[in-house]
Amino acid sequence: MTGSRSKSVVIWTFVIAALVMLSAPTIVxxxxxxxxxxIITFPPEGLSLKWYGAIAQASDLRQAFIRSLIVAxxxxxxxxxxxxxxxxALAKYRVRFARSIQIYLLLPFTIPLIGSGIGMxxxxxxxxxxxxxxPVGIACxxxxxxxxxxxxxxxxxxxxxxxxxxxxNCGAPPLQRFLYITLPAVLPGVITGSLLMFILALNEFLxxxxxxxxxxxxxxxxxxxxxxxxxxxxxxxxxVVFIASAAIAIxxxxxxxxxDIFLKxx
Amino acid sequence: MRRSRAAxxxxxxxxxxxxxxxxxxxxxxxxxxxxxxxxxxxxLLVGILVLGLVQIGDSSLRVLDTSTFLMSEDLTLxxxxxxxxxxxxxxxxxxxLLGSVIVTxxxxxxxxxxxxxxxxxxxxxxxxxxLVALFLPFFIGQVVRAYGWLIILGNQGxxxxxxxxxxxxxxxxxxxxxxxxxxxxxxxxxxxxxxxxxxLTAIPAELESAASSLGANWLRTFRHVVLPLARPGLVxxxxxxxxxxxxxxxxxxxxxGGSQDFIANAIYDQFxxxxxxxxxATLSLMLVAVGSLLVGLVFMLFGAGTLAMTGGRx
Numbered sequence: 001m002t003g004s005r006s007k008s009v010v011i012w013t014f015v016i017a018a019l020v021m022l023s024a025p026t027i028v029x030x031x032x033x034x035x036x037x038x039i040i041t042f043p044p045e046g047l048s049l050k051w052y053g054a055i056a057q058a059s060d061l062r063q064a065f066i067r068s069l070i071v072a073x074x075x076x077x078x079x080x081x082x083x084x085x086x087x088x089a090l091a092k093y094r095v096r097f098a099r100s101i102q103i104y105l106l107l108p109f110t111i112p113l114i115g116s117g118i119g120m121x122x123x124x125x126x127x128x129x130x131x132x133x134x135p136v137g138i139a140c141x142x143x144x145x146x147x148x149x150x151x152x153x154x155x156x157x158x159x160x161x162x163x164x165x166x167x168x169n170c171g172a173p174p175l176q177r178f179l180y181i182t183l184p185a186v187l188p189g190v191i192t193g194s195l196l197m198f199i200l201a202l203n204e205f206l207x208x209x210x211x212x213x214x215x216x217x218x219x220x221x222x223x224x225x226x227x228x229x230x231x232x233x234x235x236x237x238x239x240v241v242f243i244a245s246a247a248i249a250i251x252x253x254x255x256x257x258x259x260d261i262f263l264k265x266x
Numbered sequence: 267m268r269r270s271r272a273a274x275x276x277x278x279x280x281x282x283x284x285x286x287x288x289x290x291x292x293x294x295x296x297x298x299x300x301x302x303x304x305x306x307x308x309x310l311l312v313g314i315l316v317l318g319l320v321q322i323g324d325s326s327l328r329v330l331d332t333s334t335f336l337m338s339e340d341l342t343l344x345x346x347x348x349x350x351x352x353x354x355x356x357x358x359x360x361x362x363l364l365g366s367v368i369v370t371x372x373x374x375x376x377x378x379x380x381x382x383x384x385x386x387x388x389x390x391x392x393x394x395x396x397l398v399a400l401f402l403p404f405f406i407g408q409v410v411r412a413y414g415w416l417i418i419l420g421n422q423g424x425x426x427x428x429x430x431x432x433x434x435x436x437x438x439x440x441x442x443x444x445x446x447x448x449x450x451x452x453x454x455x456x457x458x459x460x461x462x463x464x465x466l467t468a469i470p471a472e473l474e475s476a477a478s479s480l481g482a483n484w485l486r487t488f489r490h491v492v493l494p495l496a497r498p499g500l501v502x503x504x505x506x507x508x509x510x511x512x513x514x515x516x517x518x519x520x521x522x523g524g525s526q527d528f529i530a531n532a533i534y535d536q537f538x539x540x541x542x543x544x545x546x547a548t549l550s551l552m553l554v555a556v557g558s559l560l561v562g563l564v565f566m567l568f569g570a571g572t573l574a575m576t577g578g579r580x
Binding site for chain 1: 279284285288289294300301302304305307308309311312315316317318319321322325350375376377378379380382383384385393394396397398399401402403405406407408409410411412413414415416417418420424441451452455456460463464467484485509512513515516519520530533534537540545546550551553554557558561562565
């Protein structure tokens with residue numbers, strides 16, 4: 001079967017090229033963080049952990065990282081109740097204008113990021129709160145909210161309405177039904193969604209760039225400001241934080257819902 | 267006293283208290299309104315975006331007074347006229363549009379075999395590996411990825427150092443148009459593959475076997491069976507990639523080094539370099555219009571795909 005052989009040769013050529021493109025930056029950043037030299041060279045000048053020591057000393061990088069963590073935490077904490085309630089409402093109830101509400105709630109995806117960012121910059125600027133961290137957290141929450149709602153609706157539609165009726169039949173009042181039946185059922189979706197929200201807020205760049213000032217830069221903005229001057233390996237070491245958190249997020253996602261869900265057709 | 271407490275634990279008391287509180291706050295006769303109450307926070311939160319758009323619209327109608335550096339009080343359409351006539355903006359818009367079209371074509375060419383292999387491979391380990399390789403860069407963020415490319419392609423970067431070892435003089439690989447397009451392609455690959463995969467999953471493998479048992483070689487099978495059936499996925503992925511690369515900021519800023527600005531960079535410069543808020547707002551609004559039109563088209567043609575909130579089955 002020469003036909004199938006040439007087919008797999010062609011496909012694998014493209015796939016390997018794509019794999020190289022996808023993975024090269026990650027691998028190089030990982031490798032560069034362990035270099036013993038002062039600038040990044042090829043071939044590397046030996047292995048050392050000195051750049052990890054250097055970032056432990058660099059207070060600006062550390063503070064930027066802490067700010068990013070705060071932003072991601074605010075974003076996640078806000079999105080959990082908001083996204084969960086909206087997701088359950090859309091999946092469980094018959095809502096009038098459901099279609100319009102869905103389209104409205106998808107606005108964060110349909111409006112280009114630069115437009116959303118500029119708009120929120122003007123809004124928060126008029127409120128006089130630019131430069132604080134909570135507006136950045138809220139902004140990250142707004143632009144990624146559809147992910148959260150999607151994750152919750154996906155697991156809420158697996159919940160049979162009979163379960164709640166059965167609970168009601170046994171005398172459970174509405175709040176108990178919500179806490180003991182509905183909430184546990186959508187919990188996997190809530191966890192998946194919060195994970196996405198946290199990781200996306202942690203490395204959100206453009207909206208952060210628009211909403212922070214010099215005193216409140218987040219880590220992606222700090223890295224962006226630094227790579228425009230000289231490229232030193234300490235940035236690679238701090239970037240490993242992102243790589244590690246991404247790896248953890250993928251592992252947890254795979255455990256919780258399985259990555260295969262993204263291959264399913266509607 | 268003691269017995270009754272054992273029979274009625276304090277957790278029940280708490281729940282009863284909460285239950286009556288909830289009943290008082292939201293009596294049962296408002297039951298019909300409950301889903302709207304649950305939707306309200308999300309609607310309000312997205313309302314910030316709408317408010318932002320209104321503010322952008324307002325700013326876009328005011329021109330910058332270059333003597334006082336204040337925005338004008340009266341409203342005009344002068345910014346729109348400038349945006350449509352000045353050649354600088356036309357150059358930037360042309361560069362972005364051409365770039366996003368090239369990026370889309372190249373991305374689809376690479377994404378299609380990737381998605382095809384991922385969907386059709388019998389090995390679940392390979393499938394998982396391909397998925398992880400796709401998600402890892404997606405979750406790492408644009409800045410770190412662009413930083414990786416700077417290390418690889420910079421003047422003292424790995425490629426040039428490696429070429430130097432074999433005696434080739436250093437080449438300027440960064441801060442040009444191809445570098446930006448290359449960066450965008452690798453940024454868009456995960457999006458394109460994830461949009462294509464469900465469309466390919468929906469094509470029964472038996473159709474391909476049928477085509478080949480009727481004597482079609484794999485190229486003809488692809489051309490006449492797989493590609494036409496995958497067209498919704500291709501168009502959807504294409505529109506998403508066009509929109510995202512048209513409006514991208516980080517890759518042109520970092521890999522273009524200021525000389526290869528896309529529309530988003532021009533908007534940023536209007537706000538933070540020239541401080542012409544009105545012009546920046548005008549460009550933003552025009553970009554929002556074009557971008558929303560493209561995405562709206564995707565949603566109308568294909569539904570919201572994997573992001574559909576109608577609670578399609580998993």
